[in-house]
Amino acid sequence: MPELPEIETIRKSFDKIKNTIILDVEFRREDIIRQKDYSPEKIPQKQIIDINRRGKFLIIVLEKNMYIILHMGMSGRCYIMNVDANIAESHVHLVVTLNNKTKIVYQDPRRFGGVWLVKDMEGFFSHIGKEPLSDEFTANYLYELTRKRKTPIKNLLLNQRLIAGIGNIYADEALYMAEVRPNRPANTLTKKEAQKLRNAIRKVLNTSIENRGTTFRDFRDGYNESGHFQNYLKVYGKTNEPCPVCTQILTREKIGGRTSHYCDNCQN
Ligand SMILES: [Zn+2]
Incomplete structure (x- = not known):
């Protein structure tokens, strides 16, 4: 999507x-x-x-x-x-x-x-959450969102009423970059992890925009051309492939009904 x-x-x-x-x-x-x-x-x-x-x-x-x-x-x-x-x-x-x-x-x-x-x-748009690339999307905002929620952190990232625009690709990639497991209950994140995750979300989104998005299957840009960020994906869709950092085979798991990929070794 x-x-x-x-x-x-x-x-x-x-x-x-x-x-x-x-x-x-x-x-x-x-x-x-x-x-x-x-x-x-x-x-x-x-x-x-x-x-x-x-x-x-x-x-x-x-x-x-x-x-x-x-x-x-x-x-x-x-x-x-x-x-x-x-x-x-x-x-x-x-x-x-x-x-x-x-x-x-x-x-x-x-x-x-x-x-x-x-x-x-x-x-x-009154029910749509904050834009993750806006100044309002601070580490503190993300940390506060996680406080009363036991849902897996990945589900929180995908909730459009809380944060706008993140789907399966960028949730998996940001959690990998932040070294946080997608199935961690949101309220177990430390302030430091929330800061790391907020920065990872912005980094992953910005790098993808610089590369004109991800064409996994269908996406085409405004001129009907493919994007390039699929060449930089670390975990999304990488079933049976090794972690780029530690080379352990990535874990594939359904979280909140969505297929997720993460490194059992690098992500806590
Ligand atoms: Zn790893």
């Missing part, structure tokens, strides 16, 4: 459509619209003022306080094409034609994602 670095990569590649005007919007499947604060017919002739991201959501900001919010679900993609280019792929649910000879294409084969036509953006 595309996580924070992947959506951030798409956001960055969408910089070039800022200030364009939408000429036409075509929803090929009406049921992909999860919320409709305004009619899709209101979208043409509106200007794209900005492209933002919140957690795993991509936000197209239009004039008149209109927002098109997209989620890629498990395997969705969103990218820009030349307006005349043929869309070869199937499961395309939305095509937005712009006045700079390009179009935005949104596809989501498994339809776990969706499109929200939102007016009240603050309300929409």
Whole structure:
């Protein structure tokens, strides 16, 4: 599933459509619209003022306080094409034609994602946790989150109401870097470990963004190109492979219903 670095990569590649005007919007499947604060017919002739991201959501900001919010679900993609280019792929649910000879294409084969036509953006994101790359995401904030929770620390990291944008890839990688076992009850973390984990989360997310995200199976950036961070993964998806530090074979275990990989030797 595309996580924070992947959506951030798409956001960055969408910089070039800022200030364009939408000429036409075509929803090929009406049921992909999860919320409709305004009619899709209101979208043409509106200007794209900005492209933002919140957690795993991509936000197209239009004039008149209109927002098109997209989620890629498990395997969705969103990218820009030349307006005349043929869309070869199937499961395309939305095509937005712009006045700079390009179009935005949104596809989501498994339809776990969706499109929200939102007016009240603050309300929409009121239940989403802090951005891990923001100044507000301090070691103390993370430490306080862990205090009253016995849930495995990995589950806490994946809880979008507490921290926005982390999924299975970056939870496994950050916990490995911080040398913390994913199944440790959250409230057993020391202040020092919380500090280490907070720094590891930011390091892993930032390094992935620098490498245009992780393409494990499906992810493509805003130009429909693969990312590169999969070449730098240490534990995620590495079944029966050795720990890069101590060479012990990594442990594979389901934690909170998610397949997890960690080093039984290096992580405490
Ligand atoms: Zn190890």
